[in-house]
Amino acid sequence: MSVSAPHRPSEVADSLAAGPRVPDEGRTHRARRPRRTLPRLGPVDREVLWLYLLTRVGIWxxxxxxGWLFPSDGNARRPASPLAPWQQWDWTxxxxxxxxxxxxxxxxxxxxxxxxxxxxFPGFPLTLRAVHAVVPxxxxxxxxxxxxxxxxxxxxxxxxxxLRLPDQDAGRRTVLFFLLSPCAVFLAAGYTEALFxxxxxxxxLAAQRRNWPAASVLACLACSVRVTGLYLVAALVLHFVLTARGRRAWRAAPWLCLPALAPALYSWYLQTRTGDWMAWKHAQERGWYRDFHAPWEAWANTWEAxxxxxxxxxxALMWQAELLAMLVGVVLIAVLVRGRRWPEALYIALTLWALGTSYWYTSVPRSTLLWWPLWTALATWSQRRPRxxxxxxxxxxxxxxxxxxxxxxxxWAG
Incomplete structure (x- = not known):
């Protein structure tokens, strides 16, 4: 894997999300200024990054x-490394x-x-191995x-x-809700949430701008990080179907097959080693009780725990949080359906179906970090009701x- 020159975070996001520009045919006779390939950070972007940096300072x-207050050894005279608390659970x-x-x-x-x-899935471990070549x-x-x-x-x-809200403060408010969410600590951990x-x-964002090649490439990479990427692909496909107008727009449809490549390659790799095309799913069943149960059975088992x-x-407290997060997800689907935001509703519904049909709920609160419609909905609500x-x-x-x-x-925190 080659390492390219570093770019600012917003530049990476914009360069991936921005669609091709159509030249102004009425002004082709004029000399054009060279266009910037990567837009600069705007004031709102800088404010968002400032909030992000402040919360990183807070979490670290x-x-x-x-490390000072809760050492693993009660008689310790020196605190553990600041990195030590992060090396547990899924990180291992x-x-x-x-x-x-x-x-x-x-x-x-x-x-x-x-x-x-x-x-x-291999996306995060492969990225970790690549970065480790530079960071020992x-x-x-x-x-x-x-x-x-x-x-x-x-x-x-x-x-x-x-894109969704008219006021200039929408981005800052949405990010504020997101960064102060109950499970925001996992954005700093060596977990998959931030990378996904x-x-x-x-x-x-690329799909909203009808840049389907960029959306498909990014979704393919997201599918290599988490199975949740498949639910994102379903939302993208539905969004494409609902918004494509004319034969020219439908020419981009084959791009939406690309995201299937990542999970297909991983399943093929596992099959060559284990003889099982669904080895990743069966591993989840063995290790995390993710074998299929009816939704009401999963609710009952979680309620009992x-x-x-x-x-x-x-x-027990964490399982109470699991139940609450599931209810939040159901309410969110209702809000999205009422607003006719069908692709986002499909994304949340598929996520809840996957999480809500195991023996009991596991990591539903942590998955709320991936529910971007939740954070935009809270921002919309706060616009109408500042309290x-x-x-x-x-x-x-x-x-x-x-x-x-x-x-x-x-x-255990989910």
Whole structure:
């Protein structure tokens, strides 16, 4: 993988999302100024990046405080490295894949104690391995990926909001809700959320501008990071069908087949190693109880874990959060359907179906980070009712600190 010269985050998002410009035929006789290939950051973009940097300072300050206040050894005289709290849970799977591959030493699902790492798509581990060639520390490489990807994501999110909402402050408000969301800590972790959003949001932005080649390439890359990319592709296809007008527009339709390439190649790779085309799905079933259950069964099992005192209190509270996040998702679908935003509604519905048909709910609150219609909907609501933003900052905001402390101290946080 080649490493290109660094660009500003907004430049990357815009260059991927901007569609081809049609020349002004009535002025072809005039000399044209050279067009900038990559637009500069505007005032709103700089404000969004400033918010992003401030929240990064906040989360890393919290990380440092955790090292001093909650050491793994109660008698420690020196704090742990600021990177230590991030090296847990799913990070260990991504690290093992990036460092050792999917099947090291002929190990696999047939091996006792297997960690089911094939459940994780290869996009993030491959990126981690590439960055590690420049940044020797694995945890630092993961943090750097999420930091840069998060910057691209917030810029794209702000621009999506400005396309939907008329006021100039729409982008800032949307990003504010997003960055102070309860599970925002995972945007800084060596997880897939930030990288996925850095690809999926520019893909959606490109689709709004009818730049289907760029949207398809970005969606293909997003599909290599998370299975959620397939739900994004479904939304893109529906958006294309609803907006394509005329034979010329439909010529771009073949581009929408491209995103299937990433999951198809990964399934083929797993089949050559395990003989199973759906090895990633079966790994999820073995390791995370993601075998199919009817939605009402999943709700009942999660409710029992949350309220019937069958689980330790920390896990029970997280399952209560899972139930609440599922309800938020259902309400969001209703809002999107009412507004006839069919592609976004389809994206959320497919996500909830996948998360809501396992034995019990897992990581639904964390998945809310990927629901960009939620953050634009909150921004719209706060425009009509200014008190919504204040309520969110003072009530929901502190929950983000609680989740961050839970995760950084090694407890399960979704």
């Amino acid at each position: 300050t919290t990380t440092g405080a955790v 799977h991504y690290l093992h894949i990036a460092r050792d591959g999917y099947f090291p030493g002929q190990a696999g699902p047939w091996t006792a104690g297997w960690d089911n790492r094939e459940a994780f 520390d694995w945890a630092a490489a993961g943090a750097l990926i999420s930091f840069l990807a998060g910057g691209i994501a917030v810029l794209a999110l702000a621009r999506i909001a400005r 959003l850095a690809l999926a949001l520019p893909a959606w 949350a309220f019937h005192h069958t689980q330790p209190t920390g896990y 919504v933003q204040s309520a969110y900052l003072y009530v929901v905001g502190p929950l983000g600190i609680t989740v961050a402390l839970t995760f950084l101290t090694g407890r």
